[in-house]
Amino acid sequence: MIYQRSSALFKDAERVIPGGVNSPVRAFKAVGGTPIFAKSASGAYVYDEDGNRFIDYINSWGPMLLGHAFPPVVNAVIDRAREGTSYGMPTKLETEIAELGVSMVPNIDKIRFVNSGTEACMSAIRLARGFSQKEKIIKFAGCYHGHSDAFLIQAGSGAVTFGSPNSPGVTQGTAKDTLLADYNDLVSVQRLFKANKDEIAAIIVEPVAGNMGCIPPQQGFLEGLRQLCDEYDALLIFDEVMTGFRLAKGGVQELKGVDADIVCFGKVIGGGLPVGAFAARNEIMDVLAPSGPVYQAGTLSGNPLAMAAGLEMLKAIKLDKGLMNRLEEKTKYLHQGMADVLDRHNIDYTINRIGSMISVHFCTEEVVDFKTAAAGNNDTFKTFFHGMLNRGIYIAPSAFESWFITDALSYQDLNETIAAVEEVAKEL
Missing domain, CATH: 3.40.640.10 (Type I PLP-dependent aspartate aminotransferase-like (Major domain))
Incomplete structure (x- = not known):
């Protein structure tokens, strides 16, 4: 994907905003590279200043439970x-x-x-x-x-x-x-x-x-x-x-x-x-x-x-009587799809999930606290993050953040995400 406009905007921002961002995780320091600048969002998607569309799994870090621009x-x-x-x-x-x-x-x-x-x-x-x-x-x-x-x-x-x-x-x-x-x-x-x-x-x-x-x-x-x-x-x-x-x-x-x-x-x-x-x-x-x-x-x-x-x-x-069940089922579907791919490619991982929150850790040990979360392979996560980003999937730019599922996600979006994991797994 092309990120020319985002890269230029980030340079402009660095001149007048500390680190170029108003909240540190946005700066991509944990994963490297230049942050993308959002221009608009609708439903399950966010669009950047270069015109790229991303399936969004941070959803403003959680509040977009029913999709962007509800x-x-x-x-x-x-x-x-x-x-x-x-x-x-x-x-x-x-x-x-x-x-x-x-x-x-x-x-x-x-x-x-x-x-x-x-x-x-x-x-x-x-x-x-x-x-x-x-x-x-x-x-x-x-x-x-x-x-x-x-x-x-x-x-x-x-x-x-x-x-x-x-x-x-x-x-x-x-x-x-x-x-x-x-x-x-x-x-x-x-x-x-x-x-x-x-x-x-x-x-x-x-x-x-x-x-x-x-x-x-x-x-x-x-x-x-x-x-x-x-x-x-x-x-x-x-x-x-x-x-x-x-x-x-x-x-x-x-x-x-x-x-x-x-x-x-x-x-x-x-x-x-x-x-x-x-x-x-x-x-x-x-x-x-x-x-x-x-x-x-x-x-x-x-x-x-x-x-x-x-x-x-x-x-x-x-x-909405069925909302929580739908969210949980979509999260479970994503979990199972990613697990199948990572298993097939013999990649060490642990996936944690509850309700509509989920995260992928590149380690074999059960992740139950900060110490076990920190044991994950951060280099693998960086490769995973940028591989997903380049395939139009926006996940949290840190191994220490949850993903958030929105009800606006379709099963086609989930399948597209799992397909991206399949491609990225070959690079890991």
Whole structure:
């Protein structure tokens, strides 16, 4: 494929935007080469500035559950924009989408809208600390909750030591309050609770990890986290920015039958516009300003364009009884097709899948946490990525990201994807 226009645009961008991008993964640093610049998208496809068409498996990193330019969402945004794009005042739209979200998700009474998943997770941590009157949190290596200081922490020298900042600008003081555990490892979590008794406000976790590839929770892991939080009087926060309204209409709480105390949303809840949210039962949410002392605010929170888009998206998801089954069946079909090809070509791989999330790891070991995800052959992934890209298949430009399936994908698209895997496999 020809990428001349994208290459020129990237050079222009590098002059005025750090690294030429506004979010690092877009720069293709993990896979090499020059990023493609999107011009438009529709249904299952994205089109670049050179006129190339790609079957899209990132779908804006998850929110395009029903396809790009989903007409009810587009029409709602256009109609709302004609009435003004922002007011800085309450609107009935905010109440309508809040009522709908609360009706769909288990174990929540109130929801607060913000502008991104990062903001939602950052606010949830502050709320948990304010509610519990404790300061430390537990997060998991490889789980991503946005770029707030409290989450940019790497491992210390052992399971019970303090972590250290993994980005300049994050202070040691911030790092000391973030404890790092291993995903799918309850023993590592238990050690942290025992070593920090009465100090841990909350655990925050991606109930299905999506930022080290797709990694589902092993049997008993989420249940064990719930039990430990109950035992040590800590809150359990589910970061469902990726999984909320995607893996089930009520998210992973519904899918796995495990209650969280606070749930964070993004992606799907905004219909592709910049929206985040966090939600909990009344006793927790009522300590949030202006009802209570824990402060959180946002000038553009509840923006009418974003609320209109999110409302139409959630309505469509709630009314479509067969949506989740269709998504799961398409993902399963893709999984089986790719596995057959890779087996036939004797390529070492592991495929993880749950619902409409899937990832390919070029290793033989089961991928259950960050350490096992990092064991994959990144050189093989780079070849795989560019081979797929050159055949019109756009997957995440990193071995540590989930793919997201959209209902707009046809089985012809899936077959075309599997055929591309067959061609690329010969190069691996």
